[in-house]
Amino acid sequence: xxxxxxxxxxxxxxxxxxxxxxxxxxxxxxxxxxxxxxxxxxxxxxxxxxxxxxxxxxxxxxxxxxxxxxxxxxxxxxxxxxxxxxxxxxxxxxxxxxxxxxxxxxxxxxxxxxxxxxxxxxxxxxxxxxxxxxxxxxxxxxxxxxxxxxxxxxxxxxxxxxxxxxxxxxxxxxxxxxxxxxxxxxxxxxxxxxxxxxxxxxxxxxxxxxxxxxxxxxxxxxxxxxxxxxxxx
Amino acid sequence: xxxxxxxxxxxxxxxxxxxxxxxxxxxxxxxxxxxxxxxxxxxxxxxxxxxxxxxxxxxxxxxxxxxxxxxxxxxxxxxxxxxxxxxxxxxxxxxxxxxxxxxxxxxxxxxxxxxxxxxxxxxxxxxxxxxxxxxxxxxxxxxxxxxxxxxxxxxxxxxxxxxxxxxxxxxxxxxxxxxxxxxxxxxxxxxxxxxxxxxxxxxxxxxxxxxxxxxxxxxxxxxxxxxxxxxxxxxxxxxxxxxxxxxxxxxxxxxxxxx
Amino acid sequence: xxxxxxxxxxxxxxxxxxxxxxxxxxxxxxxxxxxxxxxxxxxxxxxxxxxxxxxxxxxxxxxxxxxxxxxxxxxxxxxxxxxxxxxxxxxxxxxxxxxxxxxxxxxxxxxxxxxxxxxxxxxxxxxxxxxxxxxxxxxxxxxxxxxxxxxxxxxxxxxxxxxxxxxxxxxxxxxxxxxxxxxxxxxxxxxxxxxxxxxxxxxxxxxxxxxxxxxxxxxxxxxx
Ligand SMILES: Nc1ncnc2c1ncn2[C@@H]1O[C@H](COP(=O)(O)OP(=O)(O)O)[C@@H](O)[C@H]1O
Ligand SMILES: [Mg+2]
Numbered sequence: 001x002x003x004x005x006x007x008x009x010x011x012x013x014x015x016x017x018x019x020x021x022x023x024x025x026x027x028x029x030x031x032x033x034x035x036x037x038x039x040x041x042x043x044x045x046x047x048x049x050x051x052x053x054x055x056x057x058x059x060x061x062x063x064x065x066x067x068x069x070x071x072x073x074x075x076x077x078x079x080x081x082x083x084x085x086x087x088x089x090x091x092x093x094x095x096x097x098x099x100x101x102x103x104x105x106x107x108x109x110x111x112x113x114x115x116x117x118x119x120x121x122x123x124x125x126x127x128x129x130x131x132x133x134x135x136x137x138x139x140x141x142x143x144x145x146x147x148x149x150x151x152x153x154x155x156x157x158x159x160x161x162x163x164x165x166x167x168x169x170x171x172x173x174x175x176x177x178x179x180x181x182x183x184x185x186x187x188x189x190x191x192x193x194x195x196x197x198x199x200x201x202x203x204x205x206x207x208x209x210x211x212x213x214x215x216x217x218x219x220x221x222x223x224x225x226x227x228x229x230x231x232x233x
Numbered sequence: 234x235x236x237x238x239x240x241x242x243x244x245x246x247x248x249x250x251x252x253x254x255x256x257x258x259x260x261x262x263x264x265x266x267x268x269x270x271x272x273x274x275x276x277x278x279x280x281x282x283x284x285x286x287x288x289x290x291x292x293x294x295x296x297x298x299x300x301x302x303x304x305x306x307x308x309x310x311x312x313x314x315x316x317x318x319x320x321x322x323x324x325x326x327x328x329x330x331x332x333x334x335x336x337x338x339x340x341x342x343x344x345x346x347x348x349x350x351x352x353x354x355x356x357x358x359x360x361x362x363x364x365x366x367x368x369x370x371x372x373x374x375x376x377x378x379x380x381x382x383x384x385x386x387x388x389x390x391x392x393x394x395x396x397x398x399x400x401x402x403x404x405x406x407x408x409x410x411x412x413x414x415x416x417x418x419x420x421x422x423x424x425x426x427x428x429x430x431x432x433x434x435x436x437x438x439x440x441x442x443x444x445x446x447x448x449x450x451x452x453x454x455x456x457x458x459x460x461x462x463x464x465x466x467x468x469x470x471x472x473x474x475x476x477x478x479x480x481x482x483x484x485x486x487x488x489x490x491x492x
Numbered sequence: 493x494x495x496x497x498x499x500x501x502x503x504x505x506x507x508x509x510x511x512x513x514x515x516x517x518x519x520x521x522x523x524x525x526x527x528x529x530x531x532x533x534x535x536x537x538x539x540x541x542x543x544x545x546x547x548x549x550x551x552x553x554x555x556x557x558x559x560x561x562x563x564x565x566x567x568x569x570x571x572x573x574x575x576x577x578x579x580x581x582x583x584x585x586x587x588x589x590x591x592x593x594x595x596x597x598x599x600x601x602x603x604x605x606x607x608x609x610x611x612x613x614x615x616x617x618x619x620x621x622x623x624x625x626x627x628x629x630x631x632x633x634x635x636x637x638x639x640x641x642x643x644x645x646x647x648x649x650x651x652x653x654x655x656x657x658x659x660x661x662x663x664x665x666x667x668x669x670x671x672x673x674x675x676x677x678x679x680x681x682x683x684x685x686x687x688x689x690x691x692x693x694x695x696x697x698x699x700x701x702x703x704x705x706x707x708x709x710x711x712x713x714x715x716x
Contacts, residue, residue: 011399013479050576051715074582082573084580088509100501101581103494127512143577317712365667372664379660383651400650400715407647407709411640411665414705418668418698422690 001026001182002047002151007056009039009046009206016042017053018206022184024151029173029183031193031214034203035226040186041081043203044153047184048078060151074102077149079157083140087129091120091139094128095146102147114142118168133160141169145176152176154185158192170196190219204229264455264462271297271448271455279448288352291345293449297456298341299367305335305460306370306413309377313409316402322475325402328409329381330467334460336374342367363430366419373412381405498583502591507598509568516561516599524557524607528614538616546617547677550608551670555637557607558600562641563658565596566649579714589642589710593703596638604630621683629680632695633673636702640665643706646713669698 002024009017016039024030034040045051047058049065049072058065063072085094092111099107115121118138123131128139137160144152152173158166173196177183187193193200194214202209202225209229212221275293282289312328315321346364347357358364381401432440441449510516531549535542569575578588608630612619620626644661648654672694679688 013483048580050579070582070584072582073580076580078580080573080576082576084574084577085572086505086509086568086574087571088513088568089505093505093508097501097505098577098581100504101498101578101583103497103582317709365671369664369667376661376664380651380657383653383657403712403715404647404650407712408661410709411643411702411705414701415665415668418694418701421697422668422671422694 001028001061002184003059004047005057007043007046007053007058009042009051010054011042016206017046019056020203020206020208022047022201022208024182024184026150026180026182027177028199029177029185029197030199030201031197032184032186032201032203033188033193033222034209034229038203039206040203041155042206044078044080044155044184044186048076048153049073050078074147075150077144077147077152079140079144079153080155081159083136084143085128085136085139088127090125091115091128091131092124094139095142098143099146104147110146114146115139117172118142119164134162134165137161138165138168141172145172150181152181152183152185154183156186156188158187158189166192190217190222193217202226202229205232207232261462261466264459267455267458271452274448274451279445280442282445285349285352288349291348293452295342295345295349296449297452298338298345300453301456301460302335302339302342302367302370304457305331305338305464306374306416308464309335309409310413313406313413316406317410320399322399322402325406326468326471326475327464328406330464330471332374332377332409333467334463336371336378337463338456338460339367339371339374343371361430362419362422366416369419370416373415377405377408377412380408494583495587498581498587499591499594502578502588503594503598506592506595510595510599516564517602520557520561520599520603521606523560524553524603525610527553527556528607528611532614535615537614542615543617546611546615547674547681549615550611551633551674551677553607553611554600554604554634555666555670557603558596558634558637558641559659559662561596561599561603562638562645562662563648563655565592565642565645566654570649575714585711585714586707588714589646589706592646593638593642596642597634600634600638601630604634617681620681622680625685626677626680629673629676629695632699633669633676636669636673636695636699637666639699639706640669640702643702643710643713646710650713665702668694672698 002022004020004022007017007020007022008015020043022043032040032043042051046053046056049058049069052066060072061075063069063075065072086097089097092108092115095111095114096107099110104110112121112124115124118141120135120138120142123135128136131139137157141157144154154173157169161169170192173183173185177196177198183197185193185197194217198214200212200214200217200222202211202222204226207229209232210225212225271293275290279290279293281287308331309328312324312331316324316328346367350359351357528549531553535545535549566575569578575588579585581587611617641658641662644665645654645658648657648661651657672691675691676688676695679685679691
């Protein structure tokens with residue numbers, strides 16, 4: 001579903017991603033871990049073709065990027081560090097905007113339904129600037145899913161969420177995966193990562209240092225992979 | 234500014250880049266005799282103009298600079314397009330170098346024009362299409378250079394504020410192209426707009442006496458050599474700068490900074 | 493069809509946000525008026541020389557007010573990385589540019605429609621002889637200004653000093669437009685259209701060039 005080979009990204013002469021290969025099949029959720037500055041966010045932006053890789057290939061579903069990228073973009077749901085929200089638009093309007101841009105049928109209804117799913121119906125008509133960070137994150141999650149993507153790219157999606165919110169997001173991710181979607185999620189939390197994903201990939205210094213099955217993951221194992229990644233020339 | 238003569242490694246980089254394909258030593262050497270010949274032709278060979286006298290000689294500098302200002306602009310435009318399509322830093326450096334040299338020539342054009350105009354028209358400046366176009370050309374060059382400065386051509390490793398060299402180069406190329414788009418529109422207007430500026434070429438016939446025409450030809454040729462020579466020097470400096478940046482980045486990476 | 497729908501969605505978004513905050517239209521409107529008040533002190537209303545320079549001053553007022561709006565145009569896109577959100581939409585990215593152009597065009601028209609009659613009154617200038625032509629000139633002039641200005645605003649928004657960069661980028665490029673639009677406005681006000689064919693041509697060519705070039709280049713501005 002999501003397939004990347006040899007993804008390399010140079011920024012200002014520095015290699016930030018070094019020949020990353022990656023494969024996420026339908027119905028699979030993968031957690032991406034790694035130390036700060038390892039290149040996880042850069043990888044997600046490269047896969048979404050927001051900051052195209054210097055070399056390498058990315059395929060989403062059947063389409064190779066960027067040749068048919070508008071088509072491929074409709075299959076991707078992307079949640080990065082930023083919420084992408086317009087502060088003077090209400091929660092509902094923010095969702096309607098993205099539903100319309102993605103050509104969702106009956107955008108208003110879809111927006112209303114998603115507001116309800118993320119528990120924001122009461123605040124539907126408040127400008128999003130009045131939302132707390134956690135509420136903004138909920139709205140951003142709804143925005144990511146409203147056009148029924150097939151691939152989810154999530155960068156630390158639990159940021160700012162309360163306990164209910166974490167529960168809600170984990171539920172949505174599991175449901176998405178069980179519905180045949182592919183998930184690639186950056187996380188720093190072992191427990192939540194293990195709870196929703198099938199596999200862990202560890203990125204260190206822009207390179208894939210190793211991977212583990214979710215059942216076999218442990219703190220010590222991760223630290224070993226971090227160390228191995230740093231030791232490579 | 235990064236290449237200081239005091240720093241041995243920096244000067245080594247500068248001299249190493251001399252061996253690159255930039256038009257360097259040959260053109261630099263050709264510049265001096267060419268300029269001397271032009272000066273001889275202007276001040277000794279060419280006759281004084283009947284009405285204006287010696288002041289008219291500023292015309293040779295004026296026309297030669299104006300031509301190179303436009304040539305440099307065209308090179309900047311082509312190099313900008315080349316950069317956007319190929320993403321080779323060489324194109325970006327060519328655009329930058331050409332804009333800088335072109336701005337100097339256009340400045341000379343704008344300074345010499347009024348000297349002539351004051352004598353010929355008894356005014357320093359007129360909002361004539363050619364004069365206006367040249368002034369716009371000068372401001373577009375200026376904007377391009379200022380914008381380049383703002384866009385920031387240097388990377389600060391470890392600071393993900395998005396100001397990296399390739400992005401600055403893309404922005405500069407975009408400005409180079411959209412700035413260029415303005416000039417044909419203005420030039421088009423010259424045909425429609427009543428002009429006081431003399432026209433040099435009418436059909437295939439030159440509007441001046443033969444010795445003057447020869448002198449003008451020599452001046453234009455010499456100034457064009459000067460343009461290419463300065464461009465080569467400037468390109469060499471840019472390449473040295475890129476090399477220094479690369480070494481800096483590699484050095485920092487080696488020490489594990491920003492990783 | 494999808495293209496137009498996307499474009500209108502972007503415009504709808506800008507108008508909705510503007511209706512809520514009224515930030516842009518009020519500050520642009522007030523600014524357009526203040527410019528005229530200042531000019532009013534500098535010139536003698538009703539005097540012959542005032543009538544002669546009036547078209548130029550009117551457009552300086554509009555363009556300065558427009559600049560104010562344009563400089564805020566991409567602020568909401570910068571916040572929360574909203575531009576990235578738009579870039580993820582499965583439509584050609586020039587949709588973002590044309591959608592913003594349409595919104596900015598509308599804001600500027602509103603400001604012009606309100607302030608132009610006031611300008612006429614404040615300067616005691618005879619009413620336009622050819623209002624239809626005047627409207628067409630205003631449309632073409634504003635379109636050209638917004639087309640190049642929106643593009644440059646997007647460019648400047650990606651630099652460290654966007655507020656400084658936009659005016660110095662925009663005004664040199666607007667020179668041909670200013671020359672043509674001021675001459676045409678004078679013609680429409682007095683009804684004397686002799687020798688104006690070339691200015692019409694220049695206005696149309698300018699608009700065309702500065703809609704096509706940004707359309708080709710807009711995607712490059714969004715890169716990072
Ligand atoms: N726009 C940029 N300019 C310069 N360096 C950058 C830029 N974006 C990312 N980097 C560098 O790339 C590396 C990886 O960053 P990132 O992908 O954000 O790491 P993380 O794994 O923490 O998400 C960092 O060292 C960062 O400094
Ligand atoms: Mg990150």
